[in-house]
Amino acid sequence: MAEHKIRVTVNGTAHEAEVESRLLLVHLIRDVLRFTGTHIGCDTTHCGACTVLLDGEPIKSCTVLAVQADGRQLMTVEGLEKDGQLHPIQEGFWEKHGLQCGYCTPGMMMTAYALLQQNGNPSEDEIRQAISGNLCRCTGYMNIVKSIRYAAEKLP
Amino acid sequence: MIPAAFDYHAPNTLAEAMALLARYGEAAKVLSGGQSLLPLLKLRLGYADHLVDIGRVPGLEYIKEEDGYLKIGGATREVALERSDLIRSKYPILLDTALVIADPLVRNRATVGGNLAHGDPGNDHPATMLALGAEVVATSPKGERTIPIEKFFTGLFTTALKPDEILTAIKVPIPASRSGGAYVKLERKVGDLATAATAAQVTLGKNGEVERAGIGLTNAGPTPIKATQAENYLQGKKPDDTAITEAARLAAQATAPTVDRRGSVEYKREMARVLTARALTQAVQWAGGH
Amino acid sequence: MVPQTIAEVGGMGHSIKRKEDPRLIRGKGTYVDDIQLPGMVYMDIVRSPFAHAKIKSINSENALKVPGVLAVITGETLAQYNLHWMPTLMSDTQMVLPTEKVMYQAQEVAAVIASDRYAAADGVEAVEVEYDPLPVVVDPFKALQPDAPVLRTDKEGKKDNHIFHWEAGDNEGTNRAIDEADVVVKQDIYLPRIHVASIETCGCIADFDRVMGKLTVYMTTQAPHAVRTVFALVAGHVGLSEEKIRIISPDIGGGFGGKVPVYPGYVIAVAASVVLGKPIKWIEDRIENLQADSFARDYHITAELAAKKDGTMTGLRIKTLADHGYTDAAANPSKFPAGMFSICTGSYDFKHAFAEVDGVYTNKPPGGIAYRCSFRVTEAVHAIERMTDVLAHELKMDAADLRLKNFIPADKFPYKSALGWEYDSGNYHGALEKAMQKIGYAGLRKEQAEKRKAGELMGIGISSFTEIVGAGPSKHFDILGLKMFDSCEIRIHPTGKAIARFGTKSQGQGHETTYAQIIAEELGIPAAHIEIEEGDTDTAPYGLGTYASRSTPTAGAAGAMAARKIREKAKKIAAHLLEVAEGDLEWEPGKFSVKGAPQKAKTIQEIVFAAYTNHPPGMEPGLEAVSYYDPPNLTFPFGSYICVVDLDRGTGEVKIRRFVAVDDCGNIINPMIVDGQIHGGLTMGMAPALLEEISYDENGNVQGGSFMDYLLPTAVETPQWETDKTVTPSPHHPFGAKGVGESATVGAPPAIANAIVDALAHLEVRHIDIPITPEKVWKILKEKGVAL
Incomplete structure (x- = not known):
């Protein structure tokens, strides 16, 4: 089966890889490029633990092929912190106890990041709708909503 | 959960895409947003030797009114409906629909054409398009044909699309006032x-x-x-x-x-x-x- | 409680930010699938499509031809080492890989080892297995009938599918109370199978070093030490000796009870690593996780509650059939086959009670683990809280009044329950009254009456639960003989910083933070300077692990006790430094000072430094302590929850309008974390009340075995929780705390169920089994002629 030579930019840095057609984007990110902050939780496009930004849009990377990302921009949780400064979303999750086991957290934060790019002042209901593709089993979502509100208020 | 092996093709034009479909026939499947197809392949409930990704084919993503129709490009993402001022102001039924398809992350990838072409009675756009009296535009090397939506769904997971056809557009007659x-x-x-x-x-x-x-x-x-x-x-x-x-x-x-x-x-x-x-x-x- | 330490120290009562978060919010946590070892290969598992079938043959030939496939392991392979069966925690036996027959759908049949995940998956598809289907037993009641096929044919002389009978209480007295009662209500209540479905599935990397003879297993386990001992016991005969086994439990993506058992996959990976001499990674996918890992609940309960006309409860009788699947692999203390089910008298003052449970084999995966709950407490609480409402309905009494009338009064603690437990402390009236006030109970009842007149369906449900957590005292509590203590070892460094290791293992509870706060409270060393480690059996002291809300009651207590040992020694050093007698010193957080001369003082940092640089003659240098804490009793957290629902008469949908939770877990270490635990617990209480269920068709095919049909709530289905608390310290715990992680999971389901039933009570509805789906509600609406 065909191998494809692909080039993807992850958090601003270009990476090249030889991949099989069927390689899932999440496996490229985790197993090949070793950005292990992106997790896998369900395999059936339900949980959102694998959420990354593809050309700025949050998507479930278990349901995209690595070759489909060829030539595109990816952003993972590892790209949130800039110059040793936590992103306000990261601060919010820490301040407001928006995580417990931390497994869904990277995906949840990436969805939140994209939401705040679109809507700088989301209501509680808008936040709940926006994160409804990301499952959390620990927090009951209350503090996640607060964390995202914290970031919204902090962001310029 | 890992799909069985296949070959992936990323045509850059509609012509190339159709040529690939013509070459591989039943062994090929069109990959649009992939939000139904890839889970099926990962569960190994579906198989394909060749995936033809139309994601790089230009000109398949648009929402516009033209010639008395609302025209939606086959590869238009669901999220585009949610964000479209035209849809928000004039087509509440399409906004309603887009907002309840799967979840927001899936809607960033999933396409309107894919939602129809998958032929799943559980998908949401088919009902909407039936209510709107839409038409489906299918393109093949032989040219374009228009299929009335009520003739489009032929059975469980099957549609009137032929193996060499791509769903390139959906046409909705612009509703009258009131x-x-x-x-x-x-x-x-x-x-x-x-x-x-x-x-x-x-x-x-x-x-x-x-x-x-x-x-x-x-x-x-x-x-x-x-x-x-x-x-x-x-x-x-x-x-x-x-x-x-x-x-x-x-x-x-x-x-x-x-x-x-x-x-x-x-x-x-x-x-x-x-x-x-x-x-x-x-x-x-x-x-x-x- | 007002914190005794300043914010910089961050002892008990401070909502300090979590110490584990800096790595987790950066994506720098280390979960098991994040680890890659040199030379590591992958394992994937062939699973049975049948619920009960003889295995005629397994043909690996085509699988071995798949590029990258290195080996196929079957029951026959393991049988060569006598590793094809293993013991369960309840002293039953469980297949690792079958040699004769499979007993449930999705059971492990063979394992494929390959160079990468993709090749392993291809290999699994290429293994050919021939089955001969056998009659399937799904219904536990039918399983007990004389003509039922005997499932455990591996057990010599076994003639039925009965596993155990357990009972507690006074049968005769209870019968008498029921016979003499003014009113007796009786109800069947079923709690279906559910699955914890932590977002991280289970998995491991087994790494056997042939040169050193040492096995290191990175695995998703809530109880690493117990696992090490189990491995040593199970595989001792093939040369695995306990000092050569190291279990490392890295960051865990949620546990909730599902990561207590030793699943066959772990054992196969270990065997494969020993055989192949390579590190083997095995990570379940979600469907395997939902279909094959141990389940919770599956209790068929029949309850009878007797009372006087005025509502005084006089007797409780509960009979239960427990579906354990094909083996009793319940994760219970060994002497408690039905866990702590005998907490079923709840918050009420019963003179007489009797409870019995019979365990049954069926063609399903092993059941009997917890779902964020201390050993069957949810089942017990659901039974008594539902029955209380059934009784209220029968007597036409208000559900709150009936509870207030029957609560164990605050002045009767410690209270000996009719089923033998000694409740440590409680103030049940206080919690319910607070919840009623917060939600505006009287006003809601008025609103409900008006809504009823207008044809709208609104319900108010109460749950006043008592939990039993923190197993447990060594007299009664052990797992495979291992007493259920827990442990802490503290080392204080010369510059006044510390590392502490515990026998437990956090899966999100925040131990790295709360344990540091406990030690900060006891020693005055800032929590920020106390490093907490868990989960590595080579370094941590022995403990039984984290589940059943036991970490704070046991390991947390050990942390305080170890710190107090250190403080005792510090006192001697302080006396030496200040040249006074020990008796002349008094402690305030962070320093010893001379009584009556507070300016003469030594800070803990000065004392610690002296322990390494200027220790008193005759004293050992250094400052370390270990504590193995054997709790004198369990702790009994409690609370009162009130839920308000509105029903859609068209669709039967239930909308939770408000939910007030008043919890009492004694003294609180970190209020922010406790609140987070309660939010999460409430959500995991709501989920099985409304959404989650695993069931089987008559052929034993699992229904609801993926996230398509096993419905975890999203942020949209989850309401806003309103939390509050009362504080009734545990009198026997070193710092007055009780467990809290599971209170809300236990307390929430009956509050929701009671609210829904209450919305329909005027239509003579008494009970609905959970999950209360829109269709269940709609069927009732239709039957009662009120569906739109």
Whole structure:
């Protein structure tokens, strides 16, 4: 089966890889490029633990092929912190106890990041709708909503 | 969960894409948003030797009004409907629909064309497009053809598309003034397919009578269902509670659901009735009838 | 409680930010699938499509031809080492890989080892297995009938499918109380199978070093030490010796009880690593996780509650059939086959009670683990809280009044329950009254009456639960003989900083933070300077792990006790430094000072430094302590929850309008974390009340075995929780705390169920089994003629 030579930019840095057609984007990110902050939780496009930004849009990377990302921009949780400064979303999750086991957290934060790019002042209901593709089993979502509100208020 | 091996092709033009489909025939599948196809391949419930990704084919993503139609490019993402001012202001039924498909992350990838071409009676756009009386544009090396939506769904997971055809556009006749529509879905939770759902699109005449009613039902049988009897019944009538109740009853009669974890046959049928009444009421409100 | 330490120290009562978060919010946590070892290969598992079938043959030939496939392991392979069966925690036996027959759908049949995940998956598809289907037993009641096929044919002389009978209480007295009662209500209540479905599935990397003879297993386990001992016991005969086994439990993506058992996959990976001499990674996918890992609940309960006309409860009798699947692999203390089910008298003052449980084999995966709950407490609480409402309905009494009338009064603690437990402390009236006030109970009842007149369906449900957590005292509590103590070892460094290791293992509870706060409270060393480690059996002291809300009651207590040992030694050093007698010193957080001369003082940092630089003659240098804490009793957290629901008469949908939770877990270490635990617990209480269920068709095919049908709530289905608290310290715990992680999971389901039933009570509805789906509600609406 065909191998494809692909080039993807992850958090601003270009990476090249030889991949099989069927390689899932999440496996490229985790197993090949070793950005292990992106997790896998369900395999059936339900949980959102694998959420990354593809050309700025949050998507479930278990349901995209690595070759489909060829030539595109990816952003993972590892790209949130800039110059040793936590992103306000990261601060919010820490301040407001928006995580417990931390497994869904990277995906949840990436969805939140994209939401705040679109809507700088989301209501509680808008936040709940926006994160409804990301499952959390620990927090009951209350503090996640607060964390995202914290970031919204902090962001310029 | 890992798909069986396949070859991936990323054509850069529609012509290339069609050539690939022509070459591989039944062994190929079109990859659009991939949000239904890839899970199927990962579960190994579906197989394909070749995937032809139309994601790099230009000119398949647009939402515009032209020549009396709302035209939606086949590879238009669901999220584009959510964000479109045109859709938000003039096509509430399409906004309703886009907002309840799967979840927001899936909608960033999933396409309107894919939602139709998958032929899944549980998908949401088929009912909407039935209610709107849309047409599907299929393109093959032989050219373009237009398929009326009511002829499009031929069976469970099958459509009128031929192996060498790509769903390149959906055309919705621009509704007359005093039109309105709604999509009402009962789902167990966000991300679920409908237990039952109804799309209703209504155009009112000068005296407030129903000039045209379109009703589509989701997950109510092996294919998406157009509730023709209910539509005909409403024609020319004042859409009051009595008329809506009767139309909803007729719509439920058109269903042939199967039992699954979402509910029994009886429940699904009754929900088709309840939701049809709710969708019609909202549609009439939008149309300015109440 | 007002914190005794300043914010910089961050002892008990401070909502300090979590110490584990800096790595987790950067994506720098280390979960098991994040680890890649040199030379590591992958394992994937062939699973049975049948619920009960003889295995005629397994043909690996085509699988071995798949590029990258290195080996196929079957039951026959393991049988060569006598590793094809293993013991369960309840002293039953469980297949690792079958040699004769499979007993449930999705059971492990063979394992494929390959160079990468993709090749392993291809290999699994290429293994050919021939089955001969056998009659399937799904219904536990039918399983007990004389003509039922005997499932455990591996057990010599076994003639039925009965596993155990357990009972507690006074049978005769209870019968008498029921016979003499003014009113007796009886109800069947079923709690279906559910699955914890932590977002991280289970998995491991087994790494056997042939040169050193040492096995290191990175695995998703809530109880690493117990696992090490189990491995040593199970595989001792093939040369695995306990000092050569190291279990490392890295960051865990949620546990909730599902990561307590030793699943066959772990054992196969270990065997494969020993055989192949390579590190083997095995990570379940979600469907395997839902279909094959141990389940919770599956209790068929029949309850009878007797009372006087005035509502005084006089007797409780509960009979239960427990579906354990094909083996009793319940994760219970060994002497408690039905866990702590005998907490079923709840918050009420019963003179007489009797409870019995019979365990049954069926063709399903092993059941009997917890779902964020201390050993069957949810089942017990659901039974008594539902029955209380059934009784209220029968007597036409208000559900709150009936509870207030029957609560164990605050002055009767410690209270000996009719089923033998000694409740440590409680103030049940206080919690319910607070909840009623917060939600505006009287006003809601008025609103409900008006809504009813208008044909709208609104319900108010109460749950006043008592939990039993923190197993447990060594007299009664052990797992395979291992007493259920827990442990802490503290080392204080010369510059006044510390590392502490515990026998437990956090899966999100925040131990790195709360344990540091406990030690900060006791020693005055800032929590920020106390490093907490868990989960590595080579370094941590022995403990039984984290589940059943036991970490704070046991390991947390050990942390305080170890710190107090350190403080005792510090006192001697302080006396030496200040040249006074020990008796002349008094402690305030962070320093010893001379009584009456507070300016003469030594800070803990000065004392610690002296322990390494200027220790008193005759004293050992250094400052370390270990504590193995054997709790004198369990702790009994409690609370009162009130839920308000509105029902859609068209669809049967239930909308939770409000939910007030008043919890009492004694003294609180970190209020922010406790609140987070309660939010999460409430959500995991709501989920099985409304959404989650695993069931089987008559052929034993699993229904609801993926996230398509196993419905975890999203942020949209989850309501806003309103939390509050009362504080009734545990009298026997070193710092007055009780467990809290599971209170809300236990307390929430009956509050929701009671609210829904209450919305329909005027239609003579008494009970609805959970999950209360829209269709269940709609069927009732239709039957009662009120469906739209």
